[in-house]
Amino acid sequence: MNNYFRSHVDAMASYVPGEQPPRGTQIIKLNSNENPYPPSPVALAVLQNIDGERLRRYPEPFGEEFRQAASQVLGVPHDWIIVGNGSDELLNVVIRACAEPGRKVVYPMPTYVLYRTLTEAQAADITEIPYHEDYSFPLEELIAADGCVTFIASPNSPSGHVVSINDLRKLASQLSGVLVIDEAYTDFAQENALALVEEFENIIAIRTLSKGYSLAGLRLGFGVANPKLLQGLFKVKDSYNIDAIACAVGAAAITDQAYKNACVDKIKASRTQLATDLKKLGFRVWDSQTNFLLVQPPQRNAEYLYQKLKEQKILIRYFKQPELEDKLRITVGTDEQNHTLVQALSNLLETGD
Numbered sequence: 001m002n003n004y005f006r007s008h009v010d011a012m013a014s015y016v017p018g019e020q021p022p023r024g025t026q027i028i029k030l031n032s033n034e035n036p037y038p039p040s041p042v043a044l045a046v047l048q049n050i051d052g053e054r055l056r057r058y059p060e061p062f063g064e065e066f067r068q069a070a071s072q073v074l075g076v077p078h079d080w081i082i083v084g085n086g087s088d089e090l091l092n093v094v095i096r097a098c099a100e101p102g103r104k105v106v107y108p109m110p111t112y113v114l115y116r117t118l119t120e121a122q123a124a125d126i127t128e129i130p131y132h133e134d135y136s137f138p139l140e141e142l143i144a145a146d147g148c149v150t151f152i153a154s155p156n157s158p159s160g161h162v163v164s165i166n167d168l169r170k171l172a173s174q175l176s177g178v179l180v181i182d183e184a185y186t187d188f189a190q191e192n193a194l195a196l197v198e199e200f201e202n203i204i205a206i207r208t209l210s211k212g213y214s215l216a217g218l219r220l221g222f223g224v225a226n227p228k229l230l231q232g233l234f235k236v237k238d239s240y241n242i243d244a245i246a247c248a249v250g251a252a253a254i255t256d257q258a259y260k261n262a263c264v265d266k267i268k269a270s271r272t273q274l275a276t277d278l279k280k281l282g283f284r285v286w287d288s289q290t291n292f293l294l295v296q297p298p299q300r301n302a303e304y305l306y307q308k309l310k311e312q313k314i315l316i317r318y319f320k321q322p323e324l325e326d327k328l329r330i331t332v333g334t335d336e337q338n339h340t341l342v343q344a345l346s347n348l349l350e351t352g353d
């Protein structure tokens with residue numbers, strides 16, 4: 001084939017998302033941190049009533065209806081909010097607005113793999129800073145690296161831990177570039193960094209409706225930042241990045257906090273139970289403030305267990321990379337799903353390798 005691509009694109013590895021089996025496949029899917037409960041009934045009612053006229057016309061370019069709803073819920077002005085086609089789009093918007101060859105994008109490892117993919121596509125330099133063994137925060141190293149963009153997922157994936165507000169504050173105050181706090185899992189956590197956005201104009205907190213709100217298929221995320229930062233980001237986003245359906249359904253979903261909180265409470269209770277059950281089987285289980293658990297099987301046969309579960313139509317996540325290859329990431333499902341998983345693991349451990 002001819003060499004159609006930029007050298008950086010040629011050289012980069014594709015992002016590998018969790019497997020998405022075809023619709024209708026009978027499977028217990030605990031590999032992509034989706035919410036096991038359906039979206040808010042209020043949001044689904046809005047979806048049913050989308051009228052053709054709304055689809056005939058281009059959508060409002062800034063997702064204003066969603067911004068207004070999010071502004072009410074979060075108590076931040078609407079012009080401090082940028083809406084994206086999933087939070088993944090917003091991560092990309094930050095990279096495209098700030099990173100270029102010769103500038104560094106920095107993040108601790110292990111973390112969300114997409115940061116690397118997006119940076120490689122932009123041909124910017126990458127500095128990956130390993131988390132300390134116990135996932136304590138490599139603050140000094142991150143400050144010293146001083147990226148044009150620094151990504152911190154908090155809570156982090158796949159470790160499930162939260163970075164303290166104090167560490168994030170110190171980091172933001174020392175960096176000359178933008179600090180992205182990726183709060184995709186914040187609905188399941190005890191604290192969040194939203195207040196820091198007011199203190200520091202170089203912080204953007206990015207959130208999604210994919211996890212807490214059970215709307216991964218809708219593709220809706222948002223960022224909260226000082227309008228001074230947002231104006232640069234608005235320049236590079238697609239003009240109509242928020243479709244009319246996502247905007248209306250998302251606005252209803254974020255307004256229905258009671259429903260979201262009820263689902264989150266159920267998941268947190270199931271998380272505790274699942275952690276207890278896995279520890280009984282001998283797994284090491286890291287504390288999690290998310291809707292998933294990072295675990296290490298007693299016999300360190302993570303890849304084997306992943307494969308065997310897959311044969312039994314239970315999907316979990318295995319990352320074949322240094323530091324994670326003896327671990328598994330398991331999305332917290334319903335109690336029934338978790339029970340089936342624990343039974344299957346128990347049988348696999350008994351029969352051994």
Ligand SMILES: *Cc1c(COP(=O)(O)O)cnc(C)c1O
Binds near residue numbers: 085087088157
């Ligand atoms: C799931 C996830 C996202 C992506 O969210 P979307 O809004 O669905 O694009 C972003 N960051 C992290 C760390 C995630 O786990």
